[in-house]
Amino acid sequence: MPKPILDAVAVSATDMTRAKTFYTLLGFEFDGGFVSDDHIEPIRRSGEPRLMIDSAALMEKLxxxxxxxxxxxxxxxxxxxxAEVDACVAQIKAAGFAVLTAPWDAFWGQRYATVADADGYRIDLFAPLEG
Structure with missing residues (x-):
């Protein structure tokens, strides 16, 4: 029997426009993706799961x-x-979103940071340390 695969990650947003702005800063592209008043999905690249953003009002109703x-x-x-971790975090901070853990060189060999969208959903950004 085949096993299920991860198809989507979902978050909710109280302000869909602000959510779209935040996730665009993380590199998601919404032009050409699915966009409605209560549900948006950026373009999905081959092999990656979908990001689904639902309005908080819709999730409360459901x-x-x-x-x-x-x-x-x-x-x-x-x-x-x-360097991309640092640059992404700098963009997010400049746009007024929260940086919860500034980029640091983690003991497990990665540059690591944690940011949050306007509703408090946390996203880790990381890259292997060079050398």
């Missing part, structure tokens, strides 16, 4: 309670280099 962001990372994104 689940009967308001969504809450976790206190740990929702997902992690591999960057090409330590």
């Amino acid at each position: 689940n009967g309670e308001a969504p809450r962001a976790p206190n740990h990372s929702v997902f992690a994104m591999l960057c090409d280099s330590p």
Whole structure:
């Protein structure tokens, strides 16, 4: 019997425009993706799971309670280099979003940082240390 594969990661947003801005800073492209008032998905590159962003209002209607962001990372994104981690974090900070853990050289051999979208969903950014 085949095993299930990870197809999508979902977050919710109280402000869909602001969510789109944040995830664009992480490299997601929405032009040509699925966009509606209550659900957006950026273009999906071959081999990667979908990112689904639902409005908090829709999730409350479907689940009967308001969504809450976790206190740990929702997902992690591999960057090409330590410099890309730093640059991405700088863009996110300049746009007014939260940097929860500034980039640092982790003892396990990666440049690592944690950022948060406007609703508090956490995303780790990392890259192998050079050398």
